Amino acid sequence: MSAATAEHVQSTMKALQFVDRDKPKVVELPIPDIGDDEVLVAARSVGVCHSDIELLEGRYIIPFAYPQIPGHEWSGEIARVGRNVTRFVPGDRVVGECVIGDDHFGFSISGAAAEYFVARPEWLHRLPDGLSFTMGGLVEPFSVAYYALVRAGGVDASNTIVVLGAGPVGLAVTAAAAAMGARTIVVEPTPKRREAAMALHAHQAVHPDEIDDVIDNMGDGQGADVVVEASGNPNVMARALELVAFKGRVAYIGIDVGREAPAKLGLIQSKELSITGSIGSPNIWPETLRFLANTKLDLTPLVTQRYGLDDAVEALYAAYKHPEDSIKAHIEMPS
Incomplete structure (x- = not known):
């Protein structure tokens, strides 16, 4: 059965955490609980962005606090849904927006660089059929x-x-x-x-x-x-x-x-x-996803390195220590 099936979600998970400024570490944490209006997502592909480095170095554009889990470019699979959630069911493939009101997902609130994370249905969009999880991680x-x-x-x-x-x-x-x-x-x-x-x-x-x-x-x-x-x-x-x-x-x-x-x-x-x-991508995700699905664009040449979660710290630095060899590093978790 899928690793995202609710009955098979374990009690702890691995996550890339910024423990403090300039201190990234892969840690083991309890899988977070969800509220009635929330969903638990199993991460599948998480892109590393220069903004993640700014967060790690303590100079992101809005207030935040350590420890923090980064990851705002992602795709995943619904693992659990709260009792009031009707738009999604376990097994749905999703991507999600990263600016939510005054919060920035993966910056001021915990992000997707973990085996599991919490989201709200209103942030999420179904990943169209034909788009891989890797492509989903490039949607943002x-x-x-x-x-x-x-x-x-x-x-x-x-x-x-x-x-x-x-x-x-x-x-x-x-x-x-x-x-x-x-x-x-x-x-x-x-x-x-x-x-x-x-x-x-x-x-x-x-x-x-x-x-x-x-x-x-x-x-x-x-x-x-x-x-x-x-x-x-x-x-x-x-x-x-x-x-x-x-x-x-x-x-x-x-x-x-x-x-x-x-x-x-x-x-x-x-x-x-x-x-x-322009900054970010407000109010345009549904149109973006239709564009990608209809044009069948292949963006995967952007991904020049792929890492497992255990090697997430190496992924974090890949593009920024060796920009001549790297474009986009992805942290990938098996489904």
């Missing part, structure tokens, strides 16, 4: 990318889009824009990430030193219809204004708070630019 970063494109007005086959930065979210933008039909050019210094961009159907993936030549050879040489800034580097954020065409659109999705860089702000007016900023 993809939803962030998809939301940025929707806020920017969308793209189609008439557009050329330049994506600045090929981290996981930049690569998700690449995949989404390509699936929408846009001619997609990715700018990224790391060769492995440029290769991943091509695997996700970018038309070109170039080093930053090459982008001016690409723009010059783009037909009218006036710039891209849409520029998505996904690096979070202030200098690159400023550069986006220079690469976009007259009456073009710039979408800021890379996050930086506090650093500064000179920018030619007059280009906003002189080019009549439309500029959007």
